[in-house]
């Protein structure tokens with residue numbers, strides 16, 4: 003039986019660990035050629051090697067999603083290796099080692115750097131990648147939002163509101179090229195980054211979830227693969243919460 007992503011090339015940013023790693027590995031297992039695009043060289047190379055050891059195809063390219071030059075170099079490397087790009091997952095973010103501060107007091111340079119990665123990074127990467135997706139006759143972009151966009155969560159949540167806005171706007175700008183743009187909004191998910199951020203508070207978060215357990219990175223995979231695949235061929239501009247019932251919108 004053929005795999006769901008055979009002959010497809012998918013770039014996953016922030017794939018050196020956590021949820022991005024789960025996306026990259028699932029795509030590799032489903033036959034995609036995966037570009038692991040991350041700042042972290044050691045972990046990124048490990049993920050690419052593990053995908054290959056499991057029988058998949060993957061390449062690590064050191065990438066800073068906040069840099070147009072770095073994004074362009076990633077696209078060049080991906081096209082040189084695999085001949086094109088069909089999908090992009092904008093998952094990278096400053097999260098695990100994020101500073102705790104308020105919007106009204108956060109150091110301005112830190113705030114600008116944070117937004118350049120967590121919000122603008124998705125746009126920088128989309129601008130670099132979409133011409134290649136266009137050459138393939140269309141494809142899919144998945145942005146990583148968060149339920150933090152719907153909750154009080156300071157500049158982290160504000161960046162995710164921006165990601166949701168980008169998802170709506172880019173869905174329209176790119177829809178005519180048959181490029182779909184959607185987002186996943188995970189609830190609290192058990193990654194090393196969350197353990198650093200939430201610590202014991204994670205236990206309280208879980209009490210508020212309908213399903214009474216933390217998400218695992220693998221819980222996000224079904225939605226991501228659905229949105230990347232032709233199974234969602236008439237779905238665009240949507241933000242899908244995968245959050246154990248943390249948030250409800252009537």
Ligand SMILES: NC(=O)c1ccc[n+]([C@@H]2O[C@H](COP(=O)([O-])OP(=O)(O)OC[C@H]3O[C@@H](n4cnc5c(N)ncnc54)[C@H](O)[C@@H]3O)[C@@H](O)[C@H]2O)c1
Nearest residue numbers: 016018020021040041066067094095148188190191193195
């Ligand atoms: N874990 C959760 O509970 C949770 C919940 C909702 C949303 N999210 C979102 O999911 C995504 C992944 O979360 P995670 O818990 O796996 O985080 P993580 O911190 O484990 O992984 C983030 C990855 O992004 C990379 N990265 C950071 N800045 C980068 C840059 N400028 N360029 C390229 N790569 C960069 C890091 O090196 C890291 O590998 C993030 O967008 C996060 O905001 C996470």
